Amino acid sequence: MARPSYGPEAKKRTKRLLEVLLMYAADELGECNESALDALRPQVQIRWQTENRLVVRTKVRFLAALTGLESGQNSLNGEQIKEALKRFEDFLEILEDNRASRGGSETWHFTLKLWYSRWDKEANLRKFDTEWESRRPEKSKLGDKGTRGTRGTRGNCYLVSPIYLVYLVSSLFLSQLATTMPQYPRSTKSKTVNDQSPDKFGWVEF
Known part of the structure; x- marks a missing residue:
């Protein structure tokens, strides 16, 4: 029933x-x-x-x-x-x-x-x-909010809101990306246009 x-x-x-x-x-x-x-x-x-x-x-x-x-x-x-x-x-x-x-x-x-x-x-x-x-x-009122998750009708499983699931996966992806990207040191020397010289490809760095 x-x-x-x-x-x-x-x-x-x-x-x-x-x-x-x-x-x-x-x-x-x-x-x-x-x-x-x-x-x-x-x-x-x-x-x-x-x-x-x-x-x-x-x-x-x-x-x-x-x-x-x-x-x-x-x-x-x-x-x-x-x-x-x-x-x-x-x-x-x-x-x-x-x-x-x-x-x-x-x-x-x-x-x-x-x-x-x-x-x-x-x-x-x-x-x-x-x-x-x-x-x-x-329990019925909590089910209306549809935010993080509500207890299902079988066992101890939880029903997760699709919006929250997308948010969770995106957060994990961005966090992982931030830890794997190489960090390049920023030059502390101040340069002017006249100080620049072409690199090996003929480009001038500004």
């Missing part, structure tokens, strides 16, 4: 699903295919239990279709939808799974517990950002 991801891309996908659900529940989806939206309404059933508790009953493929309705927005696939739902539940702790049995059924029945009122979408999305970053493991 793959390890859970808490990096920027996982955050972006999870936030996208939350935003779409809030807009769908408030009937505020932007420019989209109205006929496609109408076709999805029976498949994505919602009801507000309270001002900040949204109950959803649907299937993953319909949530994926819902994220692709808005023009100019990237849609999520089935695996990304499942990942986002898991992060709602085990990371942000805003999802209550209402299914009697989690296995053998494509239907998802859950309750989203919002931080603020259903009408304040922007406040909920801002809170999503702060909650995500405050709960995010330090």
Whole structure:
């Protein structure tokens, strides 16, 4: 089983699903295919239990279709939808799974517990950002910097940034070059033009 991801891309996908659900529940989806939206309404059933508790009953493929309705927005696939739902539940702790049995059924029945009122979408999305970053493991934050190296997932190996690798090789090359170049003594005698005489090739040194 793959390890859970808490990096920027996982955050972006999870936030996208939350935003779409809030807009769908408030009937505020932007420019989209109205006929496609109408076709999805029976498949994505919602009801507000309270001002900040949204109950959803649907299937993953319909949530994926819902994220692709808005023009100019990237849609999520089935695996990304499942990942986002898991992060709602085990990371942000805003999802209550209402299914009697989690296995053998494509239907998802859950309750989203919002931080603020259903009408304040922007406040909920801002809170999503702060909650995500405050709960995010330090190892995940270090992985974003992409500087010297981050620990890999196997053994004790490290993943080195390509930029840092080029810098390291260049530094070693210049250091080696400096130690191998011959050093020529600089003449201390001051010469004038009249003092110069042609060398054996007929050139005058200045």
